[in-house]
Amino acid sequence: MLIATIKEVAKAAGVSVATVSRVLNNDRKVADRTRVSVEDAIQRLNYRPNLLGRNLRLQQTRMILVILSSISNNFHAKIIRSIENEGRLHGYNIMLCATHDDRKIEAAYLELLKNKMADGIIFLSTTLTALEMKELGRDYPIIQCGEYYEGIDVPIVSVDNEMAAFTAVSHLAAIGRKRIAHITVSNDIISTRLRLSGYMRALKENNLPYSEHLVAYARYGYGSAYAAMENLLSHDTKPDAVFAISDRMAAGAIKCTIDKGLQVPGDIAVAGFDNTDITPIYNPSITTMSQSEQDMGAAAMRILVERIGGSEEIPFRFFKYSLIVRDSTDPTHTEQ
Amino acid sequence: MLIATIKEVAKAAGVSVATVSRVLNNDRKVADRTRVSVEDAIQRLNYRPNLLGRNLRLQQTRMILVILSSISNNFHAKIIRSIENEGRLHGYNIMLCATHDDRKIEAAYLELLKNKMADGIIFLSTTLTALEMKELGRDYPIIQCGEYYEGIDVPIVSVDNEMAAFTAVSHLAAIGRKRIAHITVSNDIISTRLRLSGYMRALKENNLPYSEHLVAYARYGYGSAYAAMENLLSHDTKPDAVFAISDRMAAGAIKCTIDKGLQVPGDIAVAGFDNTDITPIYNPSITTMSQSEQDMGAAAMRILVERIGGSEEIPFRFFKYSLIVRDSTDPTHTEQ
DNA sequence: CGTGACAATGTAATCGTTTACAAGTGCAAC
DNA sequence: GTTGCACTTGTAAACGATTACATTGTCACG
Numbered sequence: 001m002l003i004a005t006i007k008e009v010a011k012a013a014g015v016s017v018a019t020v021s022r023v024l025n026n027d028r029k030v031a032d033r034t035r036v037s038v039e040d041a042i043q044r045l046n047y048r049p050n051l052l053g054r055n056l057r058l059q060q061t062r063m064i065l066v067i068l069s070s071i072s073n074n075f076h077a078k079i080i081r082s083i084e085n086e087g088r089l090h091g092y093n094i095m096l097c098a099t100h101d102d103r104k105i106e107a108a109y110l111e112l113l114k115n116k117m118a119d120g121i122i123f124l125s126t127t128l129t130a131l132e133m134k135e136l137g138r139d140y141p142i143i144q145c146g147e148y149y150e151g152i153d154v155p156i157v158s159v160d161n162e163m164a165a166f167t168a169v170s171h172l173a174a175i176g177r178k179r180i181a182h183i184t185v186s187n188d189i190i191s192t193r194l195r196l197s198g199y200m201r202a203l204k205e206n207n208l209p210y211s212e213h214l215v216a217y218a219r220y221g222y223g224s225a226y227a228a229m230e231n232l233l234s235h236d237t238k239p240d241a242v243f244a245i246s247d248r249m250a251a252g253a254i255k256c257t258i259d260k261g262l263q264v265p266g267d268i269a270v271a272g273f274d275n276t277d278i279t280p281i282y283n284p285s286i287t288t289m290s291q292s293e294q295d296m297g298a299a300a301m302r303i304l305v306e307r308i309g310g311s312e313e314i315p316f317r318f319f320k321y322s323l324i325v326r327d328s329t330d331p332t333h334t335e336q
Numbered sequence: 337m338l339i340a341t342i343k344e345v346a347k348a349a350g351v352s353v354a355t356v357s358r359v360l361n362n363d364r365k366v367a368d369r370t371r372v373s374v375e376d377a378i379q380r381l382n383y384r385p386n387l388l389g390r391n392l393r394l395q396q397t398r399m400i401l402v403i404l405s406s407i408s409n410n411f412h413a414k415i416i417r418s419i420e421n422e423g424r425l426h427g428y429n430i431m432l433c434a435t436h437d438d439r440k441i442e443a444a445y446l447e448l449l450k451n452k453m454a455d456g457i458i459f460l461s462t463t464l465t466a467l468e469m470k471e472l473g474r475d476y477p478i479i480q481c482g483e484y485y486e487g488i489d490v491p492i493v494s495v496d497n498e499m500a501a502f503t504a505v506s507h508l509a510a511i512g513r514k515r516i517a518h519i520t521v522s523n524d525i526i527s528t529r530l531r532l533s534g535y536m537r538a539l540k541e542n543n544l545p546y547s548e549h550l551v552a553y554a555r556y557g558y559g560s561a562y563a564a565m566e567n568l569l570s571h572d573t574k575p576d577a578v579f580a581i582s583d584r585m586a587a588g589a590i591k592c593t594i595d596k597g598l599q600v601p602g603d604i605a606v607a608g609f610d611n612t613d614i615t616p617i618y619n620p621s622i623t624t625m626s627q628s629e630q631d632m633g634a635a636a637m638r639i640l641v642e643r644i645g646g647s648e649e650i651p652f653r654f655f656k657y658s659l660i661v662r663d664s665t666d667p668t669h670t671e672q
Numbered sequence: 673c674g675t676g677a678c679a680a681t682g683t684a685a686t687c688g689t690t691t692a693c694a695a696g697t698g699c700a701a702c
Numbered sequence: 703g704t705t706g707c708a709c710t711t712g713t714a715a716a717c718g719a720t721t722a723c724a725t726t727g728t729c730a731c732g
Contacts, residue, residue: 003452003475005688016712021690031710051451052397053688056388056717063453071416071432072613077408084434084441093444096407096432098420105420108429115387116339116718117399139339222617251617258619277408281558281587283594283619341718352682357720367680389718392687452688 004045013041024049061119064092064304065109068124069101075246075274076124079145082297083122090305092119103127113140120304123147141307145300146291147191155307156316157300159291161191164321165198166205168271168289169243171323173206175330177241177269180208183228183253184245186217195245195273214239218249225252233260240268241329247272247279250286254328269329284327292319340381349377360385397455400428400640401445404460405437411582411610412460415481418633419458426641428455439463449476456640459483477643481636482627483527491643492652493636495627497527500657501534502541504607504625505579507659509542511666513577513605516544519564519589520581522553531581531609550575554585561588569596576604577665583608583615586622590664605665620663628655 006024010017015034022030023038030038041047055061064087068076080096087094095118099106106127112118120141126133134152136142143155150156172180182199185192196215203210213235216228225244229252232239244250250272254264264270264284272279275290296319303315325333342360346353351370358366359374366374377383391397400423404412416432423430431454435442442463448454456477462469470488472478479491486492508516518535521528532551539546549571552564561580565588568575580586586608590600600606600620608615611626632655639651661669 003450007688017689018691018712018714019710022711025690027691029710034710048447048451050392050688051448051453052388052392053717054690055453056386056392056687056719057689057691059717061388061453065431070413071407072410072413074408074410077406080407080434081436084436088441088444093448095401096434098416098432100417100420105424108424111384112387112429114339114384117387117391117397222613248617255617255619277558278614278617281584281591281614283591342720343718353719354682354684354721355680358681361720363721365680370680386718389687390720392689392718393720395687 003050004047006047006049009038009041009045009047012045013038059116061117062092063118064094064301065113065118065121066094066096066124067099067106067109067121067126068096069099071096071098074278075276076146077277078293079124079297079300082294083145083301084297086298086301090301092301092305099125099127101125101127110136113142120308122300122304141304143300143304143307145296147189149190150316153314155303155314157296157303158191158318159296159321160318161194162198162201164273164289164291165195165243166202167198167321167323168273168287169199169202170206171287171325172241172243172269172271172329173202173208175269178208179214179237179239180241180243181214181216181232181239182243182245183216183218183225183232183249185220192245199243218252220246220248222248222252222255225249226256229253229256230260233257233262238268242268242270244270244272247274247276247286247288250288250328251278251282254282254284254286265327265329265331271329275324279324279326282328284331287326287329288324290322290324292321295319339386340383342383342385345374345377345381345383348381349374395452397453398428399454400430400637401449401454401457402430402432402460403435403442403445403457403462404432405435407432407434410614411612412482413613414629415460415633415636418630419481419637420633422634422637426637428637428641435461435463437461437463446472449478456644458636458640477640479636479640479643481632483525485526486652489650491639491650493632493639494527494654495632495657496654497530498534498537500609500625500627501531501579502538503534503657503659504609504623505535505538506542507623507661508577508579508605508607508665509538509544511605514544515550515573515575516577516579517550517552517568517575518579518581519552519554519561519568519585521556528581535579554588556582556584558584558588558591561585562592565589565592566596569593569598574604578604578606580606580608583610583612583622583624586624586664587614587618590618590620590622601663601665601667607665611660615660615662618664620667623662623665624660626658626660628657631655 006017006020010020020038023035084094097109113121123144125147130149130152137154145157148156216232218224218228242253250270254270257264257268272286272288275288279286279288342353342356346356359371420430433445449457459480461483466485466488473490481493484492552568554560554564578589586606590606593600593604608622608624611624615622615624
């Protein structure tokens with residue numbers, strides 16, 4: 001059954017298209033009798049406004065794209081949920097765009113923004129360079145959430161990764177660990193870099209030894225973290241704690257440790273980052289850093305809406321983080 | 337910097353908008369000299385075609401929506417990946433729409449289809465009733481993937497859940513388990529129902545006892561599965577194996593078992609379903625049923641494209657599944 | 673030189689809306 | 703009876719593209 005157009009509704013109701021449009025948009029200057037007959041025609045014809053026509057005319061789409069690398073990275077789940085809620089409050093549809101870190105794929109989604117099929121973008125991650133992002137931000141409403149480039153005039157909502165990492169490692173020191181290792185990723189993403197600095201600073205302030213043997217590089221995968229942990233365990237002086245850059249990598253490290261016949265946290269305490277939903281489930285449950293996903297998502301969306309509305313402000317906001325202690329560092333903790 | 341329109345490009349190049357459009361669409365009948373000067377103007381003005389205008393005219397959007405309940409259900413990750421790849425091959429943009437099982441939210445996304453801002457929908461899950469889905473399918477190109485209603489004239493791509501569950505439970509029987517329990521969800525989703533039948537049939541064909549004490553109901557969450565397992569363990573005769581309807585619930589069951597001081601798989605073997613990425617990572621790694629996500633996603637997309645193209649066929653396709661044995665049922669297995 | 677074919681380009685309708693402006697009606701006030 | 707106003711409604715111009723059709727120019731051929 002083909003969809004009716006406003007013209008057909010107008011004819012059916014015996015009025016002009018303008019009147020139909022007024023009814024649709026709740027324009028108050030429509031006589032009750034007319035309104036009823038138009039509404040009746042709309043019903044009968046099963047009419048639905050064509051958004052392409054409407055949006056073309058209104059020069060907006062009320063669609064927001066959320067760019068992320070992959071949906072299986074469920075650190076993003078809560079943030080996205082919050083973005084969606086806040087978006088709906090403002091009358092926007094949220095569409096998730098998974099790029100799998102492929103520049104071509106990301107480019108295709110950016111086209112949608114540039115070519116007016118979306119009103120704005122929230123970046124949870126990106127393959128763009130800082131310069132590219134800067135240029136994009138000059139012409140279109142965008143915002144960075146979580147990961148970000150600094151100084152490119154694009155709003156930022158994130159967490160203080162350096163302080164959060166510092167806090168996590170200080171926790172490991174506080175439970176008496178002396179040789180604290182770090183499993184990270186070799187890229188130049190800001191959160192990675194800052195977590196490394198936080199780790200280093202915590203070692204220093206707690207008078208703990210640092211050596212390059214204590215830092216292992218992996219890719220994001222679980223298996224890769226497993227290998228990195230094997231590497232850490234291969235040295236003569238083994239670490240007694242590990243701070244991994246992500247929960248998934250923490251899980252890999254734990255699995256490896258246990259496979260080698262060592263205890264977690266007995267022999268080696270392990271902490272992760274992000275408080276993903278695997279952390280309470282894992283065996284043992286994983287100590288981690290939680291970000292204020294809810295606040296971050298809502299803030300990102302609000303700021304974006306402002307920008308779409310024409311605001312020139314470029315806010316830079318850090319949100320709270322918190323340490324969540326679980327079995328992988330302290331089996332005696334009392335969980336909520 | 338405001339975006340130029342085709343009119344401005346035409347003026348800048350000293351031609352008509354028709355010619356610019358021909359250049360954009362690689363229409364062959366454009367003189368080389370003209371083409372160059374138009375391309376030059378496009379460059380200079382940083383022109384990008386407005387998709388609202390184009391799509392309005394062409395009566396299409398080349399956007400496909402994928403409806404799912406939540407992105408943290410990463411069973412869907414591989415399917416989605418495959419949908420995306422296949423979609424790109426056909427020139428479609430894929431947008432993910434998380435409904436969180438909220439009818440209102442889902443309705444909003446459906447509006448986009450009904451109101452011509454998308455060309456089709458792939459349902460990975462839905463809050464629609466069978467009747468609603470049927471009616472939607474009468475007017476718009478849609479397809480069900482994974483979960484589905486039968487007999488509503490909407491194409492289906494899925495896996496034979498009954499046989500897959502049968503296979504999983506038969507595996508537990510084959511390793512010598514006698515009292516095999518089932519953790520499931522109380523809803524009337526088809527995959528749930530079929531997995532329960534498969535479980536029952538496997539018990540019967542292996543001459544194993546069935547009792548209602550062997551079936552525990554939970555919600556989807558990990559914690560809920562944990563509680564269901566506690567429940568199963570509270571009876572005098574404990575099960576020696578559990579088949580859970582999802583990997584996440586299997587993880588909950590394992591955690592509970594271990595917390596009670598029992599061994600997995602020593603005392604209780606546990607199998608899950610979906611081969612989500614937690615399964616190899618978990619401790620112990622989890623035996624599970626893998627679906628042919630890649631084939632399913634690609635098939636769903638292809639069938640949808642056919643439908644958009646006007647095909648009246650209503651295919652119903654089952655894809656292969658396979659048992660993946662891991663430590664949670666058989667520590668002696670040799671993994672790939 | 674006249675004719676026809678073909679290539680390159682322009683003109684204008686169209687897609688489905690919204691909305692500024694014009695126009696019509698009825699009524700109260702003078 | 704005119705005037706002015708409020709209220710409803712219609713007319714038509716956008717929004718930015720595509721494309722059928724018309725037009726123009728060039729050239730080969732008789």
